[in-house]
Amino acid sequence: MLLEQLGFDDFFESNSEHRDEQPFVPARIIAVNKDQFVISNGEKEMKAELSGRFRFNVENSLDFPTVGDWVNTQIFNEDLAIIQELFPRKSLLKRKVAGKRIDYQLIGANIDTAFVVQSLDENYNPRRLERYIVAVNEGKITPVVLFSKSDLLTDLQIEERMEEIRILMPDLKTFQFSNLSGDGLKEIRELMISGRTYCLLGSSGVGKTSLINCLVGEDKFEIREVRDKDHKGKHTTTRRQLIMLSSGAMLIDTPGMREFASIGGQDGISGTFGEISELALECRFKDCTHIMEKGCAVLAALEEGTLSQERYENYLKIRREAARNEMSYYEKRRKDKEFGKICKSVMKTKDKGSKR
Numbered sequence: 001m002l003l004e005q006l007g008f009d010d011f012f013e014s015n016s017e018h019r020d021e022q023p024f025v026p027a028r029i030i031a032v033n034k035d036q037f038v039i040s041n042g043e044k045e046m047k048a049e050l051s052g053r054f055r056f057n058v059e060n061s062l063d064f065p066t067v068g069d070w071v072n073t074q075i076f077n078e079d080l081a082i083i084q085e086l087f088p089r090k091s092l093l094k095r096k097v098a099g100k101r102i103d104y105q106l107i108g109a110n111i112d113t114a115f116v117v118q119s120l121d122e123n124y125n126p127r128r129l130e131r132y133i134v135a136v137n138e139g140k141i142t143p144v145v146l147f148s149k150s151d152l153l154t155d156l157q158i159e160e161r162m163e164e165i166r167i168l169m170p171d172l173k174t175f176q177f178s179n180l181s182g183d184g185l186k187e188i189r190e191l192m193i194s195g196r197t198y199c200l201l202g203s204s205g206v207g208k209t210s211l212i213n214c215l216v217g218e219d220k221f222e223i224r225e226v227r228d229k230d231h232k233g234k235h236t237t238t239r240r241q242l243i244m245l246s247s248g249a250m251l252i253d254t255p256g257m258r259e260f261a262s263i264g265g266q267d268g269i270s271g272t273f274g275e276i277s278e279l280a281l282e283c284r285f286k287d288c289t290h291i292m293e294k295g296c297a298v299l300a301a302l303e304e305g306t307l308s309q310e311r312y313e314n315y316l317k318i319r320r321e322a323a324r325n326e327m328s329y330y331e332k333r334r335k336d337k338e339f340g341k342i343c344k345s346v347m348k349t350k351d352k353g354s355k356r
């Protein structure tokens with residue numbers, strides 16, 4: 001198999017700073033397990049670790065390789081490669097780490113299309129969907145929604161939900177499917193193009209891994225037993241990996257995520273709430289916050305009922321949260337830097353002291 005079949009193209013080569021340095025070999029990260037990586041160079045898969053220099057140069061969590069990344073490696077022997085350099089990314093899917101800590105968690109890189117999976121039964125939630133789509137748009141990735149478990153609802157119920165989403169986000173591509181009945185699987189297969197990278201996102205238990213098993217045609221990956229229904233908080237899929245389908249398309253499975261918050265993410269928000277961004281152009285004040293200003297076109301649309309109240313509230317909530325996270329993130333980075341400076345100056349003074 002060629003590197004091109006794994007998705008390598010001119011973009012990576014022409015944007016790389018060290019492209020002339022030999023004997024580096026480009027490879028793609030296909031799995032991450034803490035500090036251990038699995039890479040593929042199109043011919044074989046092998047374990048890989050970061051070089052000392054790579055580690056030393058890391059400034060923040062965005063600099064670490066993630067699944068889907070292209071890296072330049074040095075292959076030392078049959079079993080181990082050393083990662084020397086990260087190629088620039090075409091796209092990057094990330095979120096805030098779960099919990100109180102403010103930092104980025106990388107989900108995948110160089111993804112073309114993200115499938116946001118939501119099951120049509122109890123997991124169905126337009127507000128959560130908007131949240132996922134913000135992160136996908138922010139990562140410069142095309143979102144497509146896959147509604148799963150269509151076998152559990154009547155056609156009428158399904159149509160109602162699909163219609164609701166169509167009204168909220170008319171430009172969004174949506175599909176329905178069932179891993180059990182096979183409904184819609186053909187359409188999903190047809191969506192996936194050879195050489196392109198896709199990922200599956202969504203809450204735990206919506207059937208992401210089951211979908212991969214259906215696409216692969218065998219029970220290759222572990223899914224949760226039906227009878228083991230309430231092992232709460234446990235995820236069946238625990239690591240992210242890139243899977244090559246026989247069609248030549250690549251698919252990244254991810255563990256279900258309960259929280260999905262952004263740090264910053266203004267582009268993702270305005271891309272997802274397109275009608276609000278459009279209305280904002282009509283507001284009297286350029287820096288209108290759309291909360292209480294006179295002459296606000298967003299508030300006027302709410303009043304008229306042409307903008308959904310729930311969607312507007314979700315917009316404000318996501319925006320507030322993302323801005324707050326961004327502020328804490330920069331504050332933390334500033335403190336870390338200052339602390340770094342203090343450490344360095346202490347080391348210097350110590351150095352001088354010992355030379356005396």
Ligand SMILES: Nc1nc2c(ncn2[C@@H]2O[C@H](COP(=O)(O)OP(=O)(O)OP(=O)(O)O)[C@@H](O)[C@H]2O)c(=O)[nH]1
Nearest residue numbers: 178179204205206207208209210223224236237256
């Ligand atoms: N009724 C129905 N059940 C399904 C369908 N797809 C998956 N399931 C069931 O849903 C449960 C969870 O499926 P998984 O594929 O493990 O879900 P997941 O999204 O990968 O979950 P995590 O790995 O925890 O994120 C299993 O019991 C599946 O049998 C479907 O189309 N219809």
Ligand SMILES: [Mg+2]
Nearest residue numbers: 208209236237
């Ligand atoms: Mg899974």
Ligand SMILES: [Zn+2]
Nearest residue numbers: 283288290296
């Ligand atoms: Zn406004």
